[in-house]
Amino acid sequence: MDYLLNEQQTMVRDLAKKIADEKIAPVAAHYDETEEFAWPIMKILADSDLFGVYIPEEYGGLGGGVVDMCVVTEELSRACGGIALGFAGTGLGTFPILLHGSDEQKKRFLPDIAKGKKLAAFCITEAEAGSDAGSIKTTARKEGDHYILNGTKQWITNAGEAEIYTVIAITDKTKGARGASAFIVEKGTKGIDFGKKEKKLGIRASATREVIFTDCKIPAANLISKEGMGFIVAMKTFDSSRPGVAAQAVGIAQGALDHAVKYARTRIQFGQPISSFQGVQHMLADMGTQVEAARALVYATARMVDSGAKSVAKESAMAKMFASDVAMKVTTDAVQIFGGYGYMREYPVEKYMRDAKITQIYEGTNQIQRNVIAANMIKESLKK
Amino acid sequence: MASSITILLDKCTGCTLCVKKCPFGAIHMANKKAVIDMAKCTFCGACVEICKFKAIEMNKEAGQKRDLSAYKDVWVFCEQKKGVIQSISFELLGEGKILAKKLGVKLCAVILGSGIESKIEELSSRGADKIYIVDHPALKSYQDDPYTEVLVKLVFEYKPEIILCGATVIGRSLVSRVAVKIDAGLTADCTGLDIDEKERLLLQTRPAFGGNIMATIITPNHRPQMATVRHKVMKEAVIHKAHKAEVIRKSYAEDVMRSRTTLLDIVEEIEETVNLAEADIIVSGGRGIGAPENFGIIKELAKVLNGAVGASRATVDADWIPYSHQVGQTGKTVCPKLYIACGISGQIQHLIGMQSSKIIVAINKDPDAPIFKIATYGIVGDVLQVVPALTKEFKRVLKK
């Protein structure tokens, strides 16, 4: 289906697809096995200028928006959802600066991100604060011209590999939801440390670690927006990044689907290719339709975000929730179509199924997404 | 001097046969009539031949026919490296003899080098009627400038009508320069040479588009007619020890021997593998062998057969084996007596590199693999089982 991408977006998509097919697909299984971070791929993405597609031109980017970011994420995820996170996770870590940062902060950090010289990571989750993000315990204490950060963030994508960390920490415990603030912390600052790399079910090529702050001293100029704006920065960040997760889910689903169709065509049982059996055909039809519906929702939402719509929370949540549920179903069905081979690590589909699961969990579990959607629907109903 | 080609519109029925036949995509249909794009047409005549309605008329102006009668004899440039004549030269002498006979002229060997007097006997025994030898320290190893200058001077003085040269690194570099300097026609990588005796023309046949089509080329109005030939395409000249050749020793002034480029070093990279391009037997591994360590069984079979190890692009891209082993369009083109393709599906890019092998044996677990369409012998089976079995049997047959 044609999503009416403009010329630049089409160029972006074609280039991302080329990199996915020629550079990522051949090594996806390797990185899944070794769980190393795919720095060589990051270099290729950097050289191709893809890291800057959603960053304004004045900061060295290409001036595109969430649509562009989703296009890249989807194409890269078709080859490997884990490696794609080097790009998509950086997007998540960059949005706080992009959406709420001062011009000085943007000038300081965005050019290197646009060039792919530095990756970024977003730190909000803690051991005791997942869905209940309000319960975070990491603190940021003001001391003269600095803030001192203390606490541990958990399960942070790109942690240890990224240079730039946007962190949500409590500046005023008494103010509840209004007591959190957003900060930028650079790797190498005294007091920021990383835990061991987590061993995960899927997206194994993505680096997931704890980020530990021990009296980490950062300049006050690294505070994003104002004190107390932390959760608003986080929520607005998710509004822009959730379509990206949805795009990743669509990419993963499409990748699995492509493998399944090809396999069904070539696998002969009972004297014919299994693609000639209605049972399989119906599965494929449902899978294909679901993926296309998810994609349509992703790009409609992304376009909405780029158009500057004031409220996109509901739509972003819908896209993320729907696409990730689709991805889980489609990848599971893809394994089913492969039959016994689908279960074998030698064949590519089981990886897609493992990779898809996380999209239902991170950046807000699908249960939280449903809360967000319902809350917005009720709010709208009240207005009417 | 204008050649012309016209579509006779009243005869053209719009059948589009010519459109499909043209190797250069120069014909398209407009209003159901053929139209030739003059920017692409090369006057090869393929369309004229295929048109059932004789609707295409071509006039190839031959131009003023030059008087080329002064040019006689078939020359073979004999490449030597470190004083050893390369075997391609013997193949060219073999073919050259046949051509010279048809033209009724002499076969001449041309050799440049330093301290190469002893080569005269070898070249005589291979059938050369005349040997032009230029012996000078500056010619010890190949350098573009002195070799080009010397060959050009020899040509101007002795006027050969045909020059054959090996399509080697040296050969291709040398004759390309010579051809431009002496305004001669040069055809590369000929797989077939023949003589049009009526016109006294060398008919040079060579592959194009990676071997998907063959073209026959002539040099009607320029002399000498130059052609390079690949290794292992022609038959080596038989050795007749008693054969004696007339020897012409030439020497030239120092400024002819000058070279702008300097050869600083010659580095030989000796691997346990036999030179792939020269090998008579090649055992090649593709993706179907499953894992990089399985190249071990490929190497085993190659060793027993005293052959070289080849590889498909897929295995090289996956880093299972170095690029120097790659056979195919983007790798090496080989022409062995026996090519054993193990776990190779037979994509066209690979076939381009090996389809002129005399005997092809294909082993693949997929019965529909394209390689079986061109294999002399095909075995459907697991490479990891078949190849060791073959190694065992060949060991027995060769009493190893």
Next chain:
Amino acid sequence: MNIIVCIKQVPNTTDVKIDPVTNTLIREGVESVINPFDAYAIEESVRLKERFGGKVTVITMGPPQAENALKEAISLGCDEGILVSDRKFAGSDTWATSYTLATAIKKIGSFDIIICGKQASDGDTAQVGPGISTHLDIPQVTYVKKIEDISVNVAKVERMTEEGYDIVQTPLPCLFTVVKEINTPRLPSLKGMMRAKSAKIIKWTADDIEADPKSLGLDGSPTRVVKIFSPTPRKGGEMLQGEIGDVAKELAELLKDVVI
């Protein structure tokens, strides 16, 4: 450093197939691409520019659509593109082609290095590069697999040979033809693609480059194609069936004379 890279747009030979019924090339849907070896030439030129500073001019002789190849080269890092195109070039063999390109290069003016791919995948002759250097009377090194160093007007390179490689030193200006071993071509960057989109390709005709009409096109080509035909397709042979052990025995017997 002024670098000139010569490229050719060719049909994608991996797509080229023979129609089994008419025994002719199927041309529909065959896209035109930059000659694979030229991709390595472009990459090496851009690397030299990045290493030594300067400008890369990419030039091609071809039909108007070859402009796309030039734009692709610009997206990969070349600075300027020149299309030499004229009906008068039709039917050029390698002599006329190298003459035309050399004449165009003379018009460009001064240069330090010309880089060409080893050969084009449609003609496969590898003659144009050396032809250009001879028309320009500059030294050449063919089959270059590594440019070790370039210092004031002298270049040191590795030339691939059948047994290994030679180390050759050459004065500048000179011409190199390069092989695949020399580098890994990069992918285009978005900024490059955008620059290519808005790039203005310089177009020259035979008159613009002041070429001698007698040396152009068919008239300037000593060689002529007289026949095009399909090679006799190789036919499949026999499939050996049976137990692996027996099949192996059978094959060994069949090939006994070949392997001894």
